[in-house]
Amino acid sequence: MCLAIPVRVIEVRPEQKAVVDLAGVRKEISTALVEDVQPGEYVILHVGYAIGKVDAEEAARTLELFNQLEQAQSAERPIAPEAVK
Amino acid sequence: MCLAIPVRVIEVRPEQKAVVDLAGVRKEISTALVEDVQPGEYVILHVGYAIGKVDAEEAARTLELFNQLEQAQSAERPIAPEAVK
Amino acid sequence: MKYIDEFRDGEVAQKIAARLRAEVSPDRRYSFMEFCGGHTHAISRYGIEELLPANVRMIHGPGCPVCVLPIGRIDHAISLALERGAIVCTYGDTMRVPASGGLSLIKAKARGADIRMVYSAADSLKIAAENPDREVVFFAIGFETTTPPTALVIREAAARGLANFSVLCCHVLTPSAITHILESPEVRDFGTVPIDGFIGPAHVSIVIGSGPYEHFAEEYRKPVVIAGFEPLDVIQAILMLVRQVNQGRAEVENEFTRAVTTEGNVTAQTLVSEVFELRTTFEWRGLGEVPYSALRIRPAYAAFDAERKFQLDYRPVADNKACECGAILRGVKRPTDCKLFGTVCTPENPMGSCMVSSEGACAAHYSYGRYKDIPVVTA
Amino acid sequence: MKYIDEFRDGEVAQKIAARLRAEVSPDRRYSFMEFCGGHTHAISRYGIEELLPANVRMIHGPGCPVCVLPIGRIDHAISLALERGAIVCTYGDTMRVPASGGLSLIKAKARGADIRMVYSAADSLKIAAENPDREVVFFAIGFETTTPPTALVIREAAARGLANFSVLCCHVLTPSAITHILESPEVRDFGTVPIDGFIGPAHVSIVIGSGPYEHFAEEYRKPVVIAGFEPLDVIQAILMLVRQVNQGRAEVENEFTRAVTTEGNVTAQTLVSEVFELRTTFEWRGLGEVPYSALRIRPAYAAFDAERKFQLDYRPVADNKACECGAILRGVKRPTDCKLFGTVCTPENPMGSCMVSSEGACAAHYSYGRYKDIPVVTA
Amino acid sequence: MSGTVKKNYVRPLDFKNGHIDMGHGAGGRASAQLIEELFLAAFDNDYLRQGNDGALLSLPPGRMVMATDAHVVSPLFFPGGDIGCLSVHGTINDVAMSGATPLYLSASFILEEGFPLAELKRIVESMAQASREAGVPVVTGDTKVVERGKGDGVFISTTGVGIVPEGVHIDGANARPGDAVFVSGHIGSHGMAIMAQRESLAFETEIVSDTAALHGLVAAMLAAVPRLRVLRDPTRGGLATTLNEIARQSNVGMLLEEKAIPVLPQVDAACELLGLDPLYVANEGKLIVICAEEDAAVLLDAMRAHPLGAHAARIGTVIEDAHGFVQMKTRFGGRRVVDWLSGEQLPRIC
Amino acid sequence: MSGTVKKNYVRPLDFKNGHIDMGHGAGGRASAQLIEELFLAAFDNDYLRQGNDGALLSLPPGRMVMATDAHVVSPLFFPGGDIGCLSVHGTINDVAMSGATPLYLSASFILEEGFPLAELKRIVESMAQASREAGVPVVTGDTKVVERGKGDGVFISTTGVGIVPEGVHIDGANARPGDAVFVSGHIGSHGMAIMAQRESLAFETEIVSDTAALHGLVAAMLAAVPRLRVLRDPTRGGLATTLNEIARQSNVGMLLEEKAIPVLPQVDAACELLGLDPLYVANEGKLIVICAEEDAAVLLDAMRAHPLGAHAARIGTVIEDAHGFVQMKTRFGGRRVVDWLSGEQLPRIC
Ligand code: SF4
Ligand code: SF4
Ligand SMILES: [Mg+2]
Ligand SMILES: [Mg+2]
Ligand SMILES: [Mg+2]
Ligand SMILES: [Mg+2]
Ligand SMILES: [Mg+2]
Ligand SMILES: [Mg+2]
Ligand SMILES: [Mg+2]
Numbered sequence A, B: 001m002c003l004a005i006p007v008r009v010i011e012v013r014p015e016q017k018a019v020v021d022l023a024g025v026r027k028e029i030s031t032a033l034v035e036d037v038q039p040g041e042y043v044i045l046h047v048g049y050a051i052g053k054v055d056a057e058e059a060a061r062t063l064e065l066f067n068q069l070e071q072a073q074s075a076e077r078p079i080a081p082e083a084v085k
Numbered sequence C, D: 001m002k003y004i005d006e007f008r009d010g011e012v013a014q015k016i017a018a019r020l021r022a023e024v025s026p027d028r029r030y031s032f033m034e035f036c037g038g039h040t041h042a043i044s045r046y047g048i049e050e051l052l053p054a055n056v057r058m059i060h061g062p063g064c065p066v067c068v069l070p071i072g073r074i075d076h077a078i079s080l081a082l083e084r085g086a087i088v089c090t091y092g093d094t095m096r097v098p099a100s101g102g103l104s105l106i107k108a109k110a111r112g113a114d115i116r117m118v119y120s121a122a123d124s125l126k127i128a129a130e131n132p133d134r135e136v137v138f139f140a141i142g143f144e145t146t147t148p149p150t151a152l153v154i155r156e157a158a159a160r161g162l163a164n165f166s167v168l169c170c171h172v173l174t175p176s177a178i179t180h181i182l183e184s185p186e187v188r189d190f191g192t193v194p195i196d197g198f199i200g201p202a203h204v205s206i207v208i209g210s211g212p213y214e215h216f217a218e219e220y221r222k223p224v225v226i227a228g229f230e231p232l233d234v235i236q237a238i239l240m241l242v243r244q245v246n247q248g249r250a251e252v253e254n255e256f257t258r259a260v261t262t263e264g265n266v267t268a269q270t271l272v273s274e275v276f277e278l279r280t281t282f283e284w285r286g287l288g289e290v291p292y293s294a295l296r297i298r299p300a301y302a303a304f305d306a307e308r309k310f311q312l313d314y315r316p317v318a319d320n321k322a323c324e325c326g327a328i329l330r331g332v333k334r335p336t337d338c339k340l341f342g343t344v345c346t347p348e349n350p351m352g353s354c355m356v357s358s359e360g361a362c363a364a365h366y367s368y369g370r371y372k373d374i375p376v377v378t379a
Numbered sequence E, F: 001m002s003g004t005v006k007k008n009y010v011r012p013l014d015f016k017n018g019h020i021d022m023g024h025g026a027g028g029r030a031s032a033q034l035i036e037e038l039f040l041a042a043f044d045n046d047y048l049r050q051g052n053d054g055a056l057l058s059l060p061p062g063r064m065v066m067a068t069d070a071h072v073v074s075p076l077f078f079p080g081g082d083i084g085c086l087s088v089h090g091t092i093n094d095v096a097m098s099g100a101t102p103l104y105l106s107a108s109f110i111l112e113e114g115f116p117l118a119e120l121k122r123i124v125e126s127m128a129q130a131s132r133e134a135g136v137p138v139v140t141g142d143t144k145v146v147e148r149g150k151g152d153g154v155f156i157s158t159t160g161v162g163i164v165p166e167g168v169h170i171d172g173a174n175a176r177p178g179d180a181v182f183v184s185g186h187i188g189s190h191g192m193a194i195m196a197q198r199e200s201l202a203f204e205t206e207i208v209s210d211t212a213a214l215h216g217l218v219a220a221m222l223a224a225v226p227r228l229r230v231l232r233d234p235t236r237g238g239l240a241t242t243l244n245e246i247a248r249q250s251n252v253g254m255l256l257e258e259k260a261i262p263v264l265p266q267v268d269a270a271c272e273l274l275g276l277d278p279l280y281v282a283n284e285g286k287l288i289v290i291c292a293e294e295d296a297a298v299l300l301d302a303m304r305a306h307p308l309g310a311h312a313a314r315i316g317t318v319i320e321d322a323h324g325f326v327q328m329k330t331r332f333g334g335r336r337v338v339d340w341l342s343g344e345q346l347p348r349i350c
């Protein structure tokens, strides 16, 4: 439910803090809820706290899945999105 | 030294208060410092407190004094106030 | 933005949409409930419904913590600020939720209540430290995602001995709400709300893991696909649900593997159990009293429990009669079924909580979807 | 306005002025000190000096409670507000008096000190009642006129148990200051300040009566005429002083019989003695330490004594070096003798207290009298 | 067109129990509703209905005058007026003091979160009435909302434009020795009406503010004496300060006659009570005018013939004085400087 | 003349350590000193030096435009600007959005007791610089001081006047179905630069406010396409709200193309972080322009040729729609309404 976004850890600080980056926007967050955060990793940020990590391999696999669909089964019918304009 | 002015008592209120009048301006003041204040009397008002009464007869006598001077001794020299314009 | 932009790709969306069209059986209807407001918001904001086949219908669930917060709890927060002189800290989302007497936190603030919008639970602790002569209450709402930070600040307040700090705990639990819906007569008996499957929570699942949903799949024979909040995640999850239905499966699948594991975030879970315990019952707007559906602060931390500290007695307050929020949250009605929608009830003057949060079904439809109700002529 | 307008009559003034011209001996000089700032103000505001013969000179005395307040006392008030977080209530007159570090009450207020201007001592009591969680200090200044109201509020605070209220007592006594001047080497030994007589206080005398002045007349052979603050009172008093000098008398005369009696206001005196006691010494700006010249709160009311409550240690602070306030207050110099007058020191940026109160010699001359220093050509 | 509007917000503003909240200033639909239901409704004119960020206006030829004033009066409502009409009069008068005919006003509002809509409505309607009565429409505006504790109910800044008739050349620098100095009526009523409302001073009087738009009076005066030298409204700082300003600008002195200066007895009394001098108390419906001695009689007649100048009086004469002193012959017979107001006018106790 | 002045106050204002006190707003000598040593010194022009209550101005013939804005920004200083230059740009832009050449500004200041003189000086000098760079002088002004806790440092209301060239007819009501909709550059930078300064949000970015005076760009656009239909600066409420305003005024709908709308990556990122939508974030140096389809290409070239229009983009088309909906084709391929801003833009958590 709650708003959360993947951000990259660029610096780990004492007292379970880290600095994260999102397209040049930086913010100090708490990593108290996630074990062993390393610079370069992506975490999911919610209300100032990392609540989990992003698994890069799984992300790649999911993106592949989106495309595999197409490769595996190819377009059977022509794509006809609703005409917007 | 301190600013104080004669005002007329128009109403005596409980708890050592009175309403006084000065040319239509009315104000509730404390009469805790003056004994037996009566409507119609003039008191000297300072920081919200009556600090004394005005003795009407003495006031008249003082005003008379200002003029007696002249009556008694008349103008010996012509009055020559500084020319202002 | 890595892990964001790739999951919003319109071209990939068209491909998945095409697949979906290809795979749905034209002769049946598919009804899926997205439990989460985050999914509701994504569906509206990105216009996902336009990409769905006509016989796939999305039912908006009760997974918006702002929407399910009952009036009585907001009344508590307001009275702490207005009558008890406390500084009440709150996430921005709750500011406009209608409470009793025509009030809301934002209106109470306009009447002099000291209400501070915070970005993080930690900010409320900072405010408490800066105002030692004032009572500072953190109005804590949210599902499992938002609960761990609250647990952290309670523990920190205890460690620092911040005697003027307390938490008005309104944290609620996702699985209980899903159970409640599945047990409701509309779903179970009358079939007025035909639910063929669930899109399972994204960020809640990061914390609790995918494990807790197994029960629903098994017990109620409902497919569940846990999905991220990006639009490709949503449409992919719908495709996965369609496939389960087509194949007669009822499993828990995880589309959001990049962040959700089976066991979830154990650190966070442990922390939450240390600070909170189950309430035997809690009122949800729209759902009524739901057993074991919320948390309260454990006796060990009673000094930081605003309910105890200020001896708050919860009294349920009836919603506006004409407001259909309850039915909408149960999936029984849609926003446009409400007579007040878009006339008396607008985001400026919300009559119900569903018009407040942009994750609320009414607000989402009002802000993003109204054109659908009205024929549009382009030049 | 009865008892006011009659005493401001310009035509009568011309008559008294004529009498004065007639009666002064052309071959001698008359120097009179008006003790009170109220008289100083009247002399400047109504242009009384223009009506006086050239050989009658008025010396401005130290009878302006704002002017004689030493820097250290204002520093106390400021530190209570700025450092101790107290609400400091004060009469408007003190707001601009320069204190240490370039501050004044008005500047401290601009820096966040909670300083409230009150019309009456009673208002500060009201503020204390309305702010039970704040310390409220009434910064009490003034001569015998202003002391009785302060005594009343202290007694009332005690009766009502207003524990957050206290008074920073800076009330000073007129007769001690007059003695001090008469004992000063300038007057007594060198004759640099030739004082032929005093205009005695108007409103102070309402409270203390004319009795206390007998001592000066007898002991120091100085005529005293107690006079009201209206301009006719002043010019008439000068005439009466000239007559005493001419006739070799040194008596206490009362021009202000409409308000001043021999014994004064006994009710007020009794109250003042109940609440206050004599200080053995007190610093006056310009005069330095003056023995038995001020009051402090009796031990019975110690709870309401801000000096005790906040353990304020008085430390004298030197005036601005170039400021001639001290000499002016002792009658040794005139405002125009000060190099800062009208350039560095103006009512906007007073360097000394005499430029603050409109009863101060510098402010009175700056605001009302400067044209005298400069030739004017009319069209 | 207002039909289209209704589609967007159906529930009207609650002018009985509602309060300003931050949303009313955020520039979204709540702001639009406030403008539509309050400001447009009250000021109702075609310029404002244009609904653009600026108003398109037609202007007769001539030299234009532009004047602005921020209004921050407390209390907002006082005997004789409120911040609304004050903000219209205050700026119209500044335009009129150039001898110009005021034509258009703009208004910018800074509202404090929590301000009751009922009071705002009362203020805006009073403003609208003042604007109608003066014949000077409010053609454009802006509204911002600040958080509670960062404002004081409502502040209103108004700006006015007007056109100066041919042949009129009024300037504070025009006073010349020998000129006659007038005031258009009793001084000090506005400031004293407001001070009487301050809780801490707590006195009762019948004093009402003199707030009024003076352009009609100015027009009548210019009709009688087109070559007026100086016009100025003695607002903050009072008569004394405004005369000092003129003396400084014109590099002259002035000599006033205390007994000629009109002051109502109750204003005089209130000043005695507070230790204030009426010469320093603010006015909002009075003007000072200076003209050549030979025009003095005609001007005084013209002023007295107008309702807002019925108590006009000649109060002094411009004199040569390189120091720019304003002096005064006191009623008592002495002479003194009448200085600028220094600092704030604080009630004096001793 | 300033020699005369010096006689009255010799000690200059302490711009290093001084603070505003109530006396600076009382209208006496302290007020005069503040005007002389700060405002006159900074804005320095003949109109202001007239020293009267209103400024006498010369105006070329033509239809006049008048616009006003109150500026209440917090914090007062932000990357890329401050309340001073903002208050100049904000009103110049509103005048320019009528197609007018802005000519004169008035400024009214509401200062909070205790405000540091050093900061006020910085603000006034920034204002003066903005005014000089824009070639639009501040010709008249007013200053009030409110008690501590009744203001927020400084509020500045500015009013501008300008003249519309012959043949130019710009109005929010002019949009017609088929017209092209443009924005002059990246949106959301101003609002996000300010939000980044708010202590409670505590993020760091290189985002700077886009605050700028747009009349030069407008002149270039009008030179290329004199018959522009609509101009408006999407300030509070952002692009979304301003387009809705125009749609309502013109009684049309719009269809936007999400991917055509220029947003800087860091603004996008900050919006993600706070749960905001850049379409609703304020701008101060951007404009929306609508023209006939046949003028679209010429207009875009003219905009891109100007430094303030370098990133101009066509973002949509006006459509017929009695409901006045602004719709958008999302980057994702869906379609949605782009509604008015509702309430205040609060950071969203969930
Ligand atoms: S439109 Fe408003 S009143 Fe109707 S159900 Fe939704 S929130 Fe409730
Ligand atoms: S003019 Fe100023 S500095 Fe000089 S004696 Fe007077 S108060 Fe002191
Ligand atoms: Mg003005
Ligand atoms: Mg004005
Ligand atoms: Mg004026
Ligand atoms: Mg505006
Ligand atoms: Mg306030
Ligand atoms: Mg504007
Ligand atoms: Mg603008």
Ligand SMILES: [Mg+2]
Binding pocket: E053, F093, F094, F097, F232, F233, F234, F235
């Ligand atoms: Mg604009």
Ligand SMILES: [Mg+2]
Binding pocket: E068, E069, E070, F141, F142, F143
């Ligand atoms: Mg002004």
Ligand SMILES: [Mg+2]
Binding pocket: E149, E150, F112, F148, F149, F150, F151, F152, F153
């Ligand atoms: Mg403030």
